Amino acid sequence: MKKTIPTALITLMAILILSGCSTGIHTSWTDPYYKGKRFNSLTILALSDKPEQRYAFESTVSGVFNDKGMSAIPAYTKLKSDTSFKYYQFEMKFDSLGVDAILIFRLLSIKEQESYAPDQTYFLPQYYFNYYTYYYNHYNLVNSPGYVRRDTIVKIEASLYSNRGDMLVWTAQTSTINPASVESLARSLGKTVFRQLKRKKLI
Numbered sequence: 001m002k003k004t005i006p007t008a009l010i011t012l013m014a015i016l017i018l019s020g021c022s023t024g025i026h027t028s029w030t031d032p033y034y035k036g037k038r039f040n041s042l043t044i045l046a047l048s049d050k051p052e053q054r055y056a057f058e059s060t061v062s063g064v065f066n067d068k069g070m071s072a073i074p075a076y077t078k079l080k081s082d083t084s085f086k087y088y089q090f091e092m093k094f095d096s097l098g099v100d101a102i103l104i105f106r107l108l109s110i111k112e113q114e115s116y117a118p119d120q121t122y123f124l125p126q127y128y129f130n131y132y133t134y135y136y137n138h139y140n141l142v143n144s145p146g147y148v149r150r151d152t153i154v155k156i157e158a159s160l161y162s163n164r165g166d167m168l169v170w171t172a173q174t175s176t177i178n179p180a181s182v183e184s185l186a187r188s189l190g191k192t193v194f195r196q197l198k199r200k201k202l203i
Helices: 007-018 051-067 087-097 131-135 182-199
Strands: 002-004 022-030 041-047 071-074 101-117 120-124 140-144 147-162 167-177
Touching (some): 041 051, 051 071, 051 182, 167 182
Parallel strands (some): 002 140
Antiparallel strands (some): 120 140
């Protein structure tokens, strides 16, 4: 016996699955010559010309790191979006925060991607209380119709600089799928970057 799951239900299931965004790292680099200690405190800086989005992003990523035992400070507390600085002033601002490193995020692209998920047919077993009826049981076929999937993919570059010597220690390009807001993007990205830096023994 073949059953078909309604298309509306499939669409709803897809929406629920995609409602939580996910972030992946597809390229990364770590300075092989860096022999310094692990960083204990960071400034989080988002390069954006939109102050509200920058503040939300920096605050959310800082919150992720702080929740995991780090000391993270949003850069907007010292660096205002509408102010330009010379290099020595830039250094003084970061030094005044008393942090070991600066974690900078830069938007690379935002793209819409459309793909088609084809029909799928799978077996749905029925369970019985004794092996006799189970022996004569047959498996029902369940069919889920195909559907068009539309994704928003946000690519962001994350770079970690040592505050001492202004040296690039680690950098990566990331992709986040279907963020619902700046905060959800920052939260997913912050968790992924934190795990990677922890794995690299940089924090």
